[in-house]
Amino acid sequence: MDKELFDIAKTNAKKIHVTGKLHDIKVGMKEISLQNGESVTVYDTTGPYTETEFTADIKTGIPKIRKPWIDARLQKEGEIKTQLWYARHGIITPEMEYVAIRENQGATEGNLITPEMVREEIAAGRAIIPANCKHPEAEPMIIGSKFLVKINANIGNSALGSSIEEEVEKALWAIKWGADTVMDLSTGTSIHETREAILRNIPVPVGTVPMYQALEKVKGNVAKLSWEVYKETLIEQCEQGVDYFTIHAGILKKHVPLAVKRVTGIVSRGGSIMAKWMSIHNEENFLYTHFEEICELMKKYDIAFSLGDGLRPGSLADANDDAQFGELETLGELARIAWKHDVQVIIEGPGHVPMHKIKENMDKQIEWCQGAPFYTLGPLVSDIGAGYDHITSAIGAAMIAWYGTAMLCYVTTKEHLSLPNKDDVREGVVTYKLAAHAADIAKGHPGAAYRDLQMSRARYDFRWRDQFNLSLDPERAQRFHFEMIKDVGRDNEFCAMCGPNFCAMRITKSID
């Protein structure tokens, strides 16, 4: 385990802890101290890795912070109940108070998020706390349109490469830069072991697409897939502690003809596998026909559904078509079934969508899925950005998050071309933090713009160290600046771009 991964938190911020009022909890946050004596407290995804007394060991894993809460509840209720069940019964869990504290990012006034507000949103199905009882290592976090926009980073080896250690390191690297959840999309060998290592060492919720492992179990032969194999896989992953499952239960037989005639057909791996299976057997999607059984299973662990969009558009030409929206309607139907079982739900969304068609996605999703949190991949607003698709997609992501999407799945510079390396993961995560943060500001999330305000004041005061520390990537900002200004020892009283005689802010300050 590479402890050095977390040096950033040591150089630009100190770890602080805010205690709960309803529960015996302490919530870790980052406090950035400024040169003018003020400070800015920000959300922190790094968990124990930034605690001074913590020593990482991939073999033992990280502390199980939720274990006492889960045990106490089990004692009381006699069985695992979901966060949705507690919310509906008017009970504020430690998880709910925890996320309320985190969401306020240290703000103490204004339109603050309260534990009761968290409970209400969860009860209404408009937010979830993904929290498998078998993954007590994860710090609680909330996904819902009234809260900070979250981002997910995908990791996972494909058949073409990368080891277990590399994948754990990639996951840690992603949360260092601010990933709120991690999806392990491993295929190929060592799926179980990779996932185990990630779950025991990562302080954020972990999602998977169980179909990938189910397909490995039948040696890649789609025809041999069955409900039995899938269910066995699901139980294996439930027991390991996966917090949310992408399940492609919404793609139905009737949708397949709509999809195969598209410009780019089906671009979701899970979607294409189910479409192929239905076509071979001429039967309805077994994830749809067994959906209530899946609900029964997932509620026993409090695992959340991420209802997969198997028919998301893979090109602008296919955006908002009958295949995509047909599936979305089915996802709304499935969400209502999940809620009946007290199972938490989020809905996955596109994909490739031109700017003028983005809002319709959000509007229809809210209507058909009754406000269940939306979780989108981008969307990419053009198809010709290969090599820059973190940007092509960040444009769409910022917009759709402003419109109400609760979580964004990052896209890296390597999208469509190759698998991301560490640099790509960092660039992708920071780009998505930016998109999410821009949306938080536009939505008016309490306190979101405070960091920007402090950054702007630091700019106007030429407090360079504060500018670096308030940036989403302090290391990069500092490196870029000092590549030019070699005079490291002192703060320069002018902007590096214009030179000392042409600094607009310096001139402004001299105006009487």
Next chain:
Amino acid sequence: MDKELFDIAKTNAKKIHVTGKLHDIKVGMKEISLQNGESVTVYDTTGPYTETEFTADIKTGIPKIRKPWIDARLQKEGEIKTQLWYARHGIITPEMEYVAIRENQGATEGNLITPEMVREEIAAGRAIIPANCKHPEAEPMIIGSKFLVKINANIGNSALGSSIEEEVEKALWAIKWGADTVMDLSTGTSIHETREAILRNIPVPVGTVPMYQALEKVKGNVAKLSWEVYKETLIEQCEQGVDYFTIHAGILKKHVPLAVKRVTGIVSRGGSIMAKWMSIHNEENFLYTHFEEICELMKKYDIAFSLGDGLRPGSLADANDDAQFGELETLGELARIAWKHDVQVIIEGPGHVPMHKIKENMDKQIEWCQGAPFYTLGPLVSDIGAGYDHITSAIGAAMIAWYGTAMLCYVTTKEHLSLPNKDDVREGVVTYKLAAHAADIAKGHPGAAYRDLQMSRARYDFRWRDQFNLSLDPERAQRFHFEMIKDVGRDNEFCAMCGPNFCAMRITKSID
């Protein structure tokens, strides 16, 4: 002169020429040949550098393609008339037909741009062709909301570094990646010589901020600035061939108190200089009081105004405030004066603006400036993206361009930190081409989405070479892909991200 700069055009496209029907003109475009026998014609900013028979020589400069057109008109009218004058007199100039052909990007059907449409938009003040009669080297291009969104790349040495050759190379590098205009923002020594080298060697319109050189002439002493020094500078630059001038005539005495109390004051160099001058002399902005004289001068060359936003917000906290909108109203007033003199006008805009406040900028600009083309810097949708501000700003840029902004000034990764190097210029230009292209699609510009459609078909057919060539940065796309797939010799029938067994598109194709 580095001819190798333009290798890209040779590897992914061939130069073709489309001839005019009204005038004896030929318009260069890029034709990308596809592996399936089809081709895609795209807009080309590289001018003679991609002509096979052309040999670059920085001493002699590039051919003066507009010289015969200018000479013929001078013969006829006896003096230089502006494109606005011709448009208002119902005359379609060669420049107008040229841009109409370019705008269609080789499309031959659909809602095509016609020379008459170009004339109408120019006559109405809703579009301009920046074209100083002393800069016949520049290929005509049009800036207006009904046309392709254009991007500008800033270059220019500051007091802290870079040579004339480096600046010319930077400008060529910018147009290689698709910059539609270049602004030379040089300060410090050799301003005149740098500009001369750029103008004689660059096939796109060039803009400047004459105030920078005027201030150099009084050795940086703002108090000594005067209308006389400024006018002398203006004439010098008019004669050299600058196509559009950023002139900060809209910042008035009454605005200064509104600006100095802001979080980040004045962040425009020109704006801060004028504010300082007004404060020292307690007089009204001499660019405002001499505005009609400036119009008289500029119409003799057909130079366009880029009315500077000296009070653009430098932070989210200052966005859409009284200072910014106060100046914008004045810019509208000045636009009407310029039009009275048949001088073409564009209006500069922000800056730093949160997403939910972007549209108001566009709406007010259209209303107050009566549809004069808007030319914005970003806007950046957050202040904390240091090191990633090409992305922070591309989000706002794509949105405001969709709303109607005609030209986007690029922002590089080094914004707020340092001056861009060659890699930064490339990254910034391609990022802005993406933002502009996304807006073209959202606006429904004829043919804009055709390249995306061909890209998507190439993806679905696993035609990798076509995917690279249809990308905005073929070199990068290809490099990223082959870093992973070492099997360079053949097209791989699966997506590099998922490996051969998990390729959704391959599975889709196998569905009966």
